Amino acid sequence: MTTNAPKSIIVIFGATGDLANRKLYPSIYRLYRTGKLSEDFAVVGVARRPLTNDEFQNNVKQSVNHFQDQEVDHDTFASHFHYHPFDVTDIKSYQKLNTLLNTLEDEYHTEGNRIFYLAMAPNFFGTIAANLKSEGLTTTHGWKRLVIEKPFGHDFESAKELNDQLRQAFTEDQIYRIDHYLGKEMVQNIEVIRFANAMFEPLWNNQFISNIQITSSEILGVEDRGRYYESSGALRDMVQNHMLQMMALLAMEPPIKLTTDEIRSEKVKVLRALKPITEDEVDNYFVRGQYDRGIVNGEEVNGYRDSNSVDPSSNTETFVSGKLIINNFRWAGVPFYIRTGKRMKQKSTEIIIQFKDLPMNLYYDKGENIHPNLLVIRIQPDEGVTLHLNAKKGDFGSTSTPIKLNYNNDSKDKMNTPEAYEFLLYDCMRGDSTNFTHWDEVALSWKYVDVISNAWNNKSASQFPNYESGSNGPKDSDALLQKDGFHWWAVSQEE
Ligand code: NAP
Numbered sequence: 001m002t003t004n005a006p007k008s009i010i011v012i013f014g015a016t017g018d019l020a021n022r023k024l025y026p027s028i029y030r031l032y033r034t035g036k037l038s039e040d041f042a043v044v045g046v047a048r049r050p051l052t053n054d055e056f057q058n059n060v061k062q063s064v065n066h067f068q069d070q071e072v073d074h075d076t077f078a079s080h081f082h083y084h085p086f087d088v089t090d091i092k093s094y095q096k097l098n099t100l101l102n103t104l105e106d107e108y109h110t111e112g113n114r115i116f117y118l119a120m121a122p123n124f125f126g127t128i129a130a131n132l133k134s135e136g137l138t139t140t141h142g143w144k145r146l147v148i149e150k151p152f153g154h155d156f157e158s159a160k161e162l163n164d165q166l167r168q169a170f171t172e173d174q175i176y177r178i179d180h181y182l183g184k185e186m187v188q189n190i191e192v193i194r195f196a197n198a199m200f201e202p203l204w205n206n207q208f209i210s211n212i213q214i215t216s217s218e219i220l221g222v223e224d225r226g227r228y229y230e231s232s233g234a235l236r237d238m239v240q241n242h243m244l245q246m247m248a249l250l251a252m253e254p255p256i257k258l259t260t261d262e263i264r265s266e267k268v269k270v271l272r273a274l275k276p277i278t279e280d281e282v283d284n285y286f287v288r289g290q291y292d293r294g295i296v297n298g299e300e301v302n303g304y305r306d307s308n309s310v311d312p313s314s315n316t317e318t319f320v321s322g323k324l325i326i327n328n329f330r331w332a333g334v335p336f337y338i339r340t341g342k343r344m345k346q347k348s349t350e351i352i353i354q355f356k357d358l359p360m361n362l363y364y365d366k367g368e369n370i371h372p373n374l375l376v377i378r379i380q381p382d383e384g385v386t387l388h389l390n391a392k393k394g395d396f397g398s399t400s401t402p403i404k405l406n407y408n409n410d411s412k413d414k415m416n417t418p419e420a421y422e423f424l425l426y427d428c429m430r431g432d433s434t435n436f437t438h439w440d441e442v443a444l445s446w447k448y449v450d451v452i453s454n455a456w457n458n459k460s461a462s463q464f465p466n467y468e469s470g471s472n473g474p475k476d477s478d479a480l481l482q483k484d485g486f487h488w489w490a491v492s493q494e495e
Contacts, residue, residue: 005038006429008113008142009104011097013088013128014120015045015056019149021063024119027422029064033072036426042108043081044100046088056083080108088120088128094135101137112142115428119149126165133169145428147176150241151232152437155453156446163439172439176428181242181349182435183420183427185409186379190249190351191263193377193385200375201254203355205330210372211486213337213352214246216379217344219296221469222318226309233316235288235456238340240449244271245437246351247336251326260434264441271444275325282455287476289319290461291343294469301343301469315461318342321477322452323484335484339477343469349379352489363390363400371402374489383409 010028012020031037045056057078064074084100086093105112116132118125125148138144146166153159166175181187194200203209216238222229229237248267255262277285292303305312319341326336355373363370374388385407390400427435466474472488481487 005036005040006113006426007038007040007108007110008115008429009042009044009101009108009110010115010117010425011044011046011101012117012119013046013124014118015083016047016049016051016059017119019119020045021059023419023421024117024425025060025063026067027419027425029067029077030419030422031426032077033067033069037429039080040109041080042104042110044097044104045081045083046086046097048085048087050085051083053081053083057081088124088131091131091135094131094137098135098137110142112140114138114140114142114144115147116145117147122149122151122153122162126162129166129169138169143174143431144170145174145176145431146170147178147428149178150180151236152177152241152442153446154231154236155450156443159442159446163442173433175439176424176433176436177438177442178424179241179245179437180420180424181245181379182437183422183424184379185420185423186377186383186385187246187249188423188435189385189409190246190377193375194250195254206332206334208356209334210354210356211335211337211481211484212247212250213339213354213489214243214250214350215338215352215488216242216340216349217346217472218342219344219347219470221291221301221343222304222307222310224308226307229318230310230314230316233453234318234320234340234342235449235453239320239322239338240445241437243338243340244445244448245441247324247338248441250351250353251331251336253330258434260432263434264438268438268440268444269328270326271441271448273326273328273331274444274448275327276448277451279451279455279458282452285324285480286320286322286452287474287480288317288456288461289321289341289467289474289477290314290316290464291318291341291467291469292465294343294471296343296470303465303469304343305465315456315464317456317461319344319467319473319477321473321480323480335486337481337486337488339473339488341467341473345470345472347381351377351379353377354486354489370400376489 012024014020028043060078060081061074082100082104084097101114118128129146132138153162194204248270251270252266253269255266290304294301304310304318305314321337321339324336324338353375357372361369370390371388376386376388378384378386387405389403389405391403393399393401424435478488
């Protein structure tokens, strides 16, 4: 057990919900079993359902019961969990919660350190923060932190309003805005690959890179989340946060130190350097799509408009691709293409860095130009890095053939690869907010994305649905790259 393991109480609002059960309890368990948490921690679950402590602890045990460890007793682990049911809009209940926290602080020696994790619908975020402050729960002799799930607003104005509400009760450095992509092992690896390898950083610019492609595709459709998705769409659900965050990590300058402020300030500079586009120009840079029926895994599946709680003439996009231009010395002239969608051919998140062609071609592969060098960073489901090179073909001619150097992160044994939420919870407990989004990043991302959503809101998508389920998205998405002389590289699934 680590002696300097962080001590705190974690109050989870939305303790009976999907996120808490599927992600948060297993992540806390993994921190516990790897000794990252001392015995000095407690979790208080808040939701309306009238569960007893025993019932709550049983739910927690169920959500972690796929971990079979000889040395960790699930009952001992679950005994750290306490349930306190109330409606978060009922201000009177907060006093009782405070009394419970004070008692548990003595019992678990958590030194007044409190994490308030809002795993609930975003319309409650402002109310909870205000009530925590007015009822004195933020007046503690230890530190206090607020963890906020996505979505953080649905445009710049609503995000600002939410932020202003939160800032009444918490300072910026006490607010931890989750972007769970930043907790992924291979997203965190982008910085290490770039800044710890002498062979990449000198080439990481517009002299040697021709374009960068970031794809995040899913096979699943909206399933039973139609109601949520209708008010969101792929642009708000994926581009404003995850895709722009990955772009910022790929494009940022090396920070002078690996501190939170230095890294965030470099990311902010990239977002500030994004070439703004006007509503009239959106069609030149972005493509929207909505899935139709199709065949997935040999089975016929329905279109987005046939899904539950979806308007049969919905304009909501389930696919976005776009070309981002970063106007700075390093990246001028290098397009960053992004692509994200549901019901696509493969489930995969990956980044492809395409290097420029050599000035002269001495070797040909079957009469064709040689394959460009690609660096592929595979983020999920399999994690790793692949470098595409050219090598001699095993015959007598002057021909080359593409080869791959492959590194697979330990993805076979998921037990040993920390989950995104595990990283993020641990970072929050230690007060490291590097992998959470600062308000400046959120604000700049929304301002960029708002132009696109306004343009799309003002013009109905007459061509919807425009891609078949199980495909790579609409044809216009291919055309977006073709007009620059590029094409999407097929998403790889490495062994
Ligand atoms: P969910 O399954 O609908 O859970 C909502 C939780 O809030 C439940 O525990 C519910 O419990 C509680 N709740 C609702 N109204 C309440 C009230 N007035 N007072 C007290 N408790 C109340 O939602 P979720 O999927 O876990 O998502 C939670 C948040 O995480 C959302 O912001 C979502 O966007 C975000 N998120 C979720 C995921 C995911 O994988 N699920 C991924 C990324 C982000 P009772 O009904 O018992 O009150």
